[in-house]
Amino acid sequence: MPFVFAAALTPVQIGVGDWAAHFVADNQPVKLATMEGVFETERGAPLHLGGIEVDGQMRYAIEIPFGLSLLAHWDPNAEIMGLNEVRPDRRPPVNVVHLSFQTMVAMGTALLGLGAWFALAWLRRRDLPRSRWFLGFSALSGVAAVVALEAGWITTEVGRQPWIVYGYLRTADAVSAAPGLQLGLYALIVVYTVLTAATVYVLRLLAKAPLPVAPQETEPVEPRVIS
Amino acid sequence: MAAAGAPLGQALGVLFAVGAVSGTILSFELGILWPGLMGIYGEVMGLPFAIEGIWFFTEAIFLGIYLYAWDRLPPKVHMLTAVPIVIAGVAGAFSVVAANAWMNQPRGFDLVNGRVTNVEPWAAMFNPATWPQTTHMISPPTWSPGSGWPACMPWRCCGVGATATTDSGFWCRSSSRPR
Numbered sequence: 001m002p003f004v005f006a007a008a009l010t011p012v013q014i015g016v017g018d019w020a021a022h023f024v025a026d027n028q029p030v031k032l033a034t035m036e037g038v039f040e041t042e043r044g045a046p047l048h049l050g051g052i053e054v055d056g057q058m059r060y061a062i063e064i065p066f067g068l069s070l071l072a073h074w075d076p077n078a079e080i081m082g083l084n085e086v087r088p089d090r091r092p093p094v095n096v097v098h099l100s101f102q103t104m105v106a107m108g109t110a111l112l113g114l115g116a117w118f119a120l121a122w123l124r125r126r127d128l129p130r131s132r133w134f135l136g137f138s139a140l141s142g143v144a145a146v147v148a149l150e151a152g153w154i155t156t157e158v159g160r161q162p163w164i165v166y167g168y169l170r171t172a173d174a175v176s177a178a179p180g181l182q183l184g185l186y187a188l189i190v191v192y193t194v195l196t197a198a199t200v201y202v203l204r205l206l207a208k209a210p211l212p213v214a215p216q217e218t219e220p221v222e223p224r225v226i227s
Numbered sequence: 228m229a230a231a232g233a234p235l236g237q238a239l240g241v242l243f244a245v246g247a248v249s250g251t252i253l254s255f256e257l258g259i260l261w262p263g264l265m266g267i268y269g270e271v272m273g274l275p276f277a278i279e280g281i282w283f284f285t286e287a288i289f290l291g292i293y294l295y296a297w298d299r300l301p302p303k304v305h306m307l308t309a310v311p312i313v314i315a316g317v318a319g320a321f322s323v324v325a326a327n328a329w330m331n332q333p334r335g336f337d338l339v340n341g342r343v344t345n346v347e348p349w350a351a352m353f354n355p356a357t358w359p360q361t362t363h364m365i366s367p368p369t370w371s372p373g374s375g376w377p378a379c380m381p382w383r384c385c386g387v388g389a390t391a392t393t394d395s396g397f398w399c400r401s402s403s404r405p406r
Contacts, residue, residue, distance in 0.1 A: 013366050016359075017363055020359040027331075027355065152363075163330075164261070164264055165264065165330055174261050174263030174264040175263065176261065176263075188252065195249060199245045203242075209234055
């Protein structure tokens with residue numbers, strides 16, 4: 001059941017992501033250029049897969065010709081604004097945003113693949129895929145979903161920099177001028193780490209308690225300890 | 228709370244409590260860390276935060292009913308008490324992400340000589356980025372547990388010293404038979 005849910009919703013999520021990306025392309029071109037590592041304004045801009053920014057250029061990326069223009073505006077010759085049009089102090093950090101965005105898309109695509117695998121097996125045999133690889137990837141999919149979520153937030157938040165209110169207020173002008181702010185950060189890291197550890201501990205305790213046998217279970221399964 | 232499924236309800240309670248604690252810290256931080264933001268624009272973007280507070284209380288109240296009435300209400304009525312939790316969770320998420328969307332597409336005010344005037348809180352809350360961003364943000368948390376839940380099962384079944392009980396036993400028998 002949860003798999004049906006995940007398998008059905010991932011394509012929806014990618015469609016919604018496409019909508020959000022179009023919105024960014026139309027309204028926050030600087031963020032788009034940062035997400036995609038575009039420096040020179042050009043028509044028919046290629047899509048960069050991977051790669052890092054070195055001295056104002058994308059290096060080591062796989063380029064898909066016209067890919068970015070096509071994805072952002074449904075037009076292979078659409079013009080994509082480059083970061084060089086923006087004052088250097090108004091550009092977000094390219095590597096953080098580009099890599100987070102790519103991570104999010106990669107995780108989303110991987111989860112789509114896993115969902116498709118499940119759907120195929122279900123349609124053919126009304127059962128889960130038999131491969132142990134499927135179980136392995138399923139175990140990782142929970143982590144992948146959380147990583148995708150966080151990477152997406154890093155993309156949109158860091159991609160808005162240096163603005164906290166886009167076009168009106170810079171983050172540097174909004175932050176408190178009080179000294180010793182980093183102490184608060186350290187304290188928060190400690191508090192949140194303790195909270196996380198406590199949550200995991202309590203949830204594991206709950207998970208260890210055996211669930212009552214559901215009424216439809218006919219043969220009770222022997223509890224066994226796997227070492 | 229010995230009824231079937233009660234551990235899941237307790238897990239929900241634990242997660243809600245942790246979310247409430249960490250969220251309270253965050254709401255204080257808005258004022259303490261970002262006086263430049265909240266001081267100037269608080270009146271513009273405050274509305275979605277206030278609405279989020281109302282949804283949070285709705286969620287807390289019905290979660291209390293849901294947990295403590297586990298054995299005291301007929302199952303169908305008990306199920307109904309979970310509905311406001313879901314609605315409040317989604318609506319609360321909408322509110323905070325709307326506030327974030329406003330930071331991307333600030334609307335609902337005029338800046339005259341560096342001062343904020345003509346504040347329209349609803350226009351700020353429903354700025355152009357609100358719908359794409361809330362939709363993009365609300366669907367994954369509904370969907371990542373969809374991944375997280377099956378993700379736990381192979382872990383419990385095949386890994387890390389777990390005791391395989393009926394639920395993971397079901398998974399093992401119906402899928403892979405790992406041994």
